[in-house]
Amino acid sequence: MDDTSKQDSTHSIDRRSFIASSLAAGVALRSGKAEAQAARxxxxxxxxxxxxxxxxxxxxxxxxxxxxxxxxxxxxxxxxxxxxxxxxxxxxxxxxxxxxxxxxxxxxxxxxxxxxxxxxxxxxxxxxxxxxxxxxxxxxxxxxxxxxxxxxxxxxxxxxxxxxxxxxxxxxxxxxxxxxxxxxxxxxxxxxxxxxxxxxxxxxxxxxxxxxxxxxxxxxxxxxxxxxxxxxxxxxxxxxxxxxxxxxxxxxxxxxxxxxxxxxxxxxxxxxxxxxxxxxxxxxxxxxxxxxxxxxxxxxxxxxxxxxxxxxxxxxxxxxxxxxxxxxxxxxxxxxxxxxxxxxxxxxxxxxxxxxxxxxxxxxxxxxxxxxxxxxxxxxxxxxxxxxxxxWPNRELVQISESMTARALRTKDWTYCVLDVEGRREQEFAQKYVEYQMYSQAADPFEQVNLAGRKEFRAQAAELREELKQMMQAAGEPPAEIVPVTHYP
Missing domain, CATH: 3.40.720.10 (Alkaline Phosphatase, subunit A)
Structure with missing residues (x-):
């Protein structure tokens, strides 16, 4: 390759480099502007x-x-x-x-x-x-x-x-x-x-x-x-x-x-x-x-x-x-x-x-x-x-104060509530709760019949009880005992 060809080749490479670097700079500038605009x-x-x-x-x-x-x-x-x-x-x-x-x-x-x-x-x-x-x-x-x-x-x-x-x-x-x-x-x-x-x-x-x-x-x-x-x-x-x-x-x-x-x-x-x-x-x-x-x-x-x-x-x-x-x-x-x-x-x-x-x-x-x-x-x-x-878990912890110290689990199918066993109202937590209320959202959406203590629902109550205890601890509450109720109120 003669000197002129080498020079033309070099110029071509330089031009390509310049165009490439300019494009890159332009993209970077536009990207920077976009990022700045998004961050505004x-x-x-x-x-x-x-x-x-x-x-x-x-x-x-x-x-x-x-x-x-x-x-x-x-x-x-x-x-x-x-x-x-x-x-x-x-x-x-x-x-x-x-x-x-x-x-x-x-x-x-x-x-x-x-x-x-x-x-x-x-x-x-x-x-x-x-x-x-x-x-x-x-x-x-x-x-x-x-x-x-x-x-x-x-x-x-x-x-x-x-x-x-x-x-x-x-x-x-x-x-x-x-x-x-x-x-x-x-x-x-x-x-x-x-x-x-x-x-x-x-x-x-x-x-x-x-x-x-x-x-x-x-x-x-x-x-x-x-x-x-x-x-x-x-x-x-x-x-x-x-x-x-x-x-x-x-x-x-x-x-x-x-x-x-x-x-x-x-x-x-x-x-x-x-x-x-x-x-x-x-x-x-x-x-x-x-x-x-x-x-x-x-x-x-x-x-x-x-x-x-x-x-x-x-x-x-x-x-x-x-x-x-x-x-x-x-x-x-x-x-x-x-x-x-x-x-x-x-x-x-x-x-x-x-x-x-x-x-x-x-x-x-x-x-x-x-x-x-x-x-x-x-x-x-x-x-x-x-x-x-x-x-989606479809379950939420409900903490209740002032009227009673209570905790409830609300799912799509159930409401399950436990009450401080000593009946206190002004406590942040309780160490021991007792089953208090249980409603079927599917069969009783207006919550007219409390199922807590019903023999035929004890297996479901036991499952809800364990879920509630886990959610209470996940919320930062100390471990607590929940006593099953064995009579129908």
């Missing part, structure tokens, strides 16, 4: 958790069990998104259930195994994890995860920043909302403790107005917004159990409504309280519809996950001396409807899902890692992977 907080979905306190799952019309309920907006949400009809709470009382929702841990692990206890500040929370990824974390309404007395460093109203579980951006709430407000007047507090008052406006509408105000603001980062309504929870009173207060005229509009089958054969106060409860649920539905409209108007709807749920249900004093704190479906079944990116599947799933699984699910939906300490599991695979549905 603004590319992540906004998240709204809308929690309606003490809202029964069967009071959502889309769940097809209640002809009197009026929830067209929740029904539309269920039609667009995914309706998890087998959802339950892992502790049927306000503070413990909320602590589970925020941490993906059991109530005995969060420190909030009883109402009005502060959440363990060392635990990762949904708000904290999202803020680390560039989100703002914002709350409007009820918190109930700070100490309830000034002697403990807390109170019913203002909540100190270190007690907010990571909600360190906009804060407009009260620790015990049911005591600082009433249905048509009250006070909440901003991040600095300044009072925000309302009067002559229904409480649901007031909270909705504050949420709309937030959504219409300019947002330069993705947001988590926790809209925590009190309704349909009863209004607390100083003495007694409290009463439900719907918008004015509710009692007349919902007179003689449908009575759920789990209530109608049992004594309780549902006869007096159901009409206003229906009114409260209708007000919540209108609120949800209004905020959905705001999302559309602000062009936020396509990139916002909206999750509607409750912290527990309501049995209207049919199972114990108040409204919840029992293992029955009326207490533990909750609505769980999700729409938005990753959830718009027009799908209904009936797997048994505890609210312990909400926190890791939302982190996965946002493309974020789940802390290794979290006990809950994301249920996102249930929507896309048939093998995930077949492998």
């Amino acid at each position: 907080p603004s590319s992540r979905p906004n998240i709204i958790i809308y929690l309606a306190d003490q809202f029964r799952a069967d009071f959502v019309g889309a769940n097809g069990q209640n002809p009197s309920t009026r929830t067209p907006n929740l029904d539309a949400m269920a039609a667009r998104g995914t309706n998890f009809t087998g959802a339950i709470c892992n502790q049927p009382v306000c503070s413990p259930s909320r602590s589970i929702l925020m941490t993906g841990r059991y109530a005995t692990e969060t420190g909030v195994w009883h109402n009005a206890r502060p959440i363990d500040p060392s635990l990762p929370t949904l708000a904290g994890e999202l803020r680390k990824a560039g989100y703002s974390a914002n709350l409007i309404g009820k918190w109930h995860l700070a100490p309830s007395t000034e002697a403990e460093g807390g109170g019913r109203g203002y909540v100190k920043p270190e007690q907010r579980g990571g909600f360190l951006d906009m804060w407009e709430g009260a620790n015990e909302f049911e005591w600082t407000t009433h249905p048509y007047e009250g006070t909440i507090y901003d991040a600095d403790g300044k009072e925000i008052t309302f009067k002559d406006e229904y409480r649901v509408d007031f909270v909705t107005d504050r949420a709309e105000r937030f959504l219409r603001q300019k947002h330069d980062k993705p947001f988590l917004l926790y809209v925590s309504q009190l309704e349909p929870h009863f209004q607390n009173v100083e003495h007694g159990t409290g009463h439900f207060v719907g918008p004015k005229g509710s009692a007349e509009r919902f007179a003689n409504p449908f009575v759920p089958n789990d209530l109608k054969s049992l004594p309780g106060n549902w006869q007096q309280e159901l009409p206003d409860y229906y009114g409260c649920c209708e007000a919540i539905d209108k609120s949800v519809g209004h905020l959905m409209k705001v999302l559309e108007e602000e062009k936020l709807a396509n990139n916002t996950i909206v999750l509607f749920t409750s912290d527990h249900g309501c049995h209207f004093m049919t199972r114990n001396e108040e409204y919840k704190r029992s293992p029955h479906n009326a207490s533990i079944r909750i609505p769980l409807i999700v729409q938005g990116p990753g959830f718009n599947n027009a799908m209904r799933l009936d797997e048994v899902i505890g609210n312990i699984n909400v926190m890791p699910t939302l982190l996965e939906a946002a493309g974020l890692p789940v802390p290794s300490s979290v006990k809950g599991k994301s249920f996102m695979p249930l929507m896309t992977k048939p093998e995930a549905r077949s492998a």
